[in-house]
Amino acid sequence: MFLQQLITGISIGGIYALLATGYSLIYSLLDFSNWAHGEFAMLGAYVAIVFANMVGVPFLVAALLGVCGGALISFLCEKVVYRHIRSTGAPNMFLMIGAMGLSTIFQQVANLVFTGQYRSFKFKLPVSTIEIAGAYLGVLDLISLILTAVILVFLIYLINKTKFGLNVRAIACNSRAARVLGVRVDRSIASVFLLAGSLAGVAGILYGMKYNVFPTMGNIGLKAFVASVVGGLGSVPGAIVGSLLLGVLETMVSGYISSSLRDFFSFALLIVLLLVKPSGLFGVDVQDKA
């Protein structure tokens, strides 16, 4: 039973990780929590489902369009809302309030356009499993885990080994100094929003394939945010570890204690961590945020 719970926990944590890394990337650059991030996942999933189910394009093409949709919406939010708030010199709190407003607007729009009805992709994988030492893993979970792992490895490579990543890390350390040294700050920030939005799009589509697509599915972003705080806000590896830890913790609590206490333990972990190690497990400081 332990192995089963562990596999389930990692599977849940994988979805959290795709979202949590987006939170972390944006926080590392702009020092605010983008509360609309979960809605990018939801909107990306809706874009994919519209193309797959209504337009009738092949599923993989629709999924790609959904990822692009999540990225584009994230990019537009930065371009139209966040950049303007930043340009007024307003405190970062205003960015967070703006994000909350966007989150509510996106949910309401989705409700109006698509209604509260659950939608599912017409493309379905059969209900089948792989047995690993007495534990069962669904085929879709396996695909989801592999895809998530590949994307996250690529993301870490992108941040640590490319010029784009260097620019992002430079802005995260000190955006003024980076600008003086020739880094195009606004362009890099916009690129990070594109990247975070596309990760959210992938998360939304995987979530939609495993379960359903519905207007409030972006609320999963709250758990991803907790995971990114646990891992250390601003740290991409921290967000991944925090997500896996949270996924496993939730499953173990549900499996061995009580599912009613699942969120109690998740948020208790958050509070304890904020008291003991406010910078999170990976303890990033201002000099080393991304």
Next chain:
Amino acid sequence: MKKALSLLLMAVLVISLAATAFADSDTIKIGYIGDLSQSTALWGNAGKYGALEAIEEINAAGGVLDGKMLELVPMDGKGDSADSVNALRKLITDNGIVAEIGTNFSSCNIPMASVADELKVPIIGTAASNELVTIDEQGNLHPYSFRMCFLDAYIGTVVGTYATKDLGLMKGALFTINGDTNSEAVGQFIEDAYLANGGEFVAKEQCQAGDREFRAQLAKIKKANPDIIFVVMNDYAMNATFAKQAREMGIDCMLMGHDGWDSDQLAEEAQGALDGCQYVSRIGFALPEANDFADKIVEKYGGTKETECLFGRDGVYWIVDAITRAGSADPTAIRDALEATEVYEGLIGQLVMNAETHNPVMACEVFEFSTDASGAHVKTPVKTVEAVVD
């Protein structure tokens, strides 16, 4: 000239008012409250469409009381108790409705019942199954509050008894939603009936509202090896996911549900994971005419085939039946006629009314899921459980 113009304007105003009054006297307004815009709008709108369709049918056939036309006045209660109460007050005081249909939530209909009593206009809850919808905490009847669904106690008892007596599955597991009034109440009544009939529970697990991951709890249930799992959730997406995850984990026992499983989407979403599984609900979709009506609603208004459209339709016909018997569209006369109803035959089934509690009892139908030769995932009625009248 000015004087003539003023007289003309006054004359127009008087004629307009008279025309409005005349038009109003020829129109009987029925209110409808449901969630029309939020997360459960699927049901709220289905009920509204069913009521609209019924009114169209009745008006096309000449209306009621020698040609008076019916008009539905829908209002969005958003599935929220405060919004629903406000909507009811507005419908009665501003729109002049003579009766109201909805909501499908006990949490909304319980406070609405007091408003209906105060303003003396009858309301009919659709799927609001909590006892307090018609009888207050002191045991007093809300004279103006009615319902068309069975109580949590009734369906819970039928499910628990059927599993033991008819299916002989004596080792059970119970799965409910923590903090969900309907899920926990029905679950408790299933448990009581199951134990009373010799059943034994080997596992009891809960999830939280909106959950999509059940594998942690399913791992424990699997270890307990039950013959049957009672899955008491109203959300078809949660039920379908539960079934798929159970099958993925190698749990192959009977999954059984209550009327919360009564969504046409469930079979398709479960992708065969529910094949051989059963649920007990109102007769409704076992009747060809109910299916025809629901198909018509889906074709005309879109959405999915939901029991709520039958409730909306039956609510209108029941009110019209009361108006006809009373010979009046006065709200108090309608209330008296609703209370005097002994049996009402609707598309959701036959309601045997109880004047002392305003709670109907009705026969139930057992539905079973299967995958047909064409690969379509379907549900079919397999057995009728006769109504248990107190």
